[in-house]
Amino acid sequence: MKIEEGYVTNLTKFYILALLSEKPRHGYDIMREIGNAIGKKPSAGQIYPLLQNMREKKLVKVSIQDRKKIYVLTTEGKSFAKSMINHFSELVKIAIRQKLKKCAHCGCEIYSGIFRKGGKSFCCKNCAKSYKNSSSKRS
Numbered sequence: 253m254k255i256e257e258g259y260v261t262n263l264t265k266f267y268i269l270a271l272l273s274e275k276p277r278h279g280y281d282i283m284r285e286i287g288n289a290i291g292k293k294p295s296a297g298q299i300y301p302l303l304q305n306m307r308e309k310k311l312v313k314v315s316i317q318d319r320k321k322i323y324v325l326t327t328e329g330k331s332f333a334k335s336m337i338n339h340f341s342e343l344v345k346i347a348i349r350q351k352l353k354k355c356a357h358c359g360c361e362i363y364s365g366i367f368r369k370g371g372k373s374f375c376c377k378n379c380a381k382s383y384k385n386s387s388s389k390r391s
């Protein structure tokens with residue numbers, strides 16, 4: 253069965269795939285992790301139908317550990333999760349890039365710790381200093 257990328261239409265599904273690609277997990281473990289990530293614990297009624305759907309699509313299988321059900325990605329589920337994660341991380345990169353500032357001196361992209369001086373943004377103190385030096389030299 254070929255699963256389209258459109259299969260991941262909501263973030264919760266994506267989270268489940270990402271979480272299970274780390275390691276097999278109990279249902280309540282999945283709910284807790286998603287709760288931590290989004291700040292609100294999802295209900296069993298939200299998570300279990302998704303897990304059930306993923307089982308039907310053969311992305312996930314159930315195995316028993318310590319007499320409890322754990323959810324494990326199938327081989328197909330693993331490769332699907334991997335392609336989804338790559339796909340999403342590209343989107344995230346684009347979203348971040350649109351917000352990124354470039355250092356006025358060296359031109360590198362500033363991911364964190366913007367250093368501002370004279371209305372310009374720099375990646376570090378040294379760039380701010382060098383920029384000042386080179387511009388004052390010009391004038």
Ligand SMILES: [Zn+2]
Pocket residue numbers: 355356357358359360374375376379
């Ligand atoms: Zn710089």
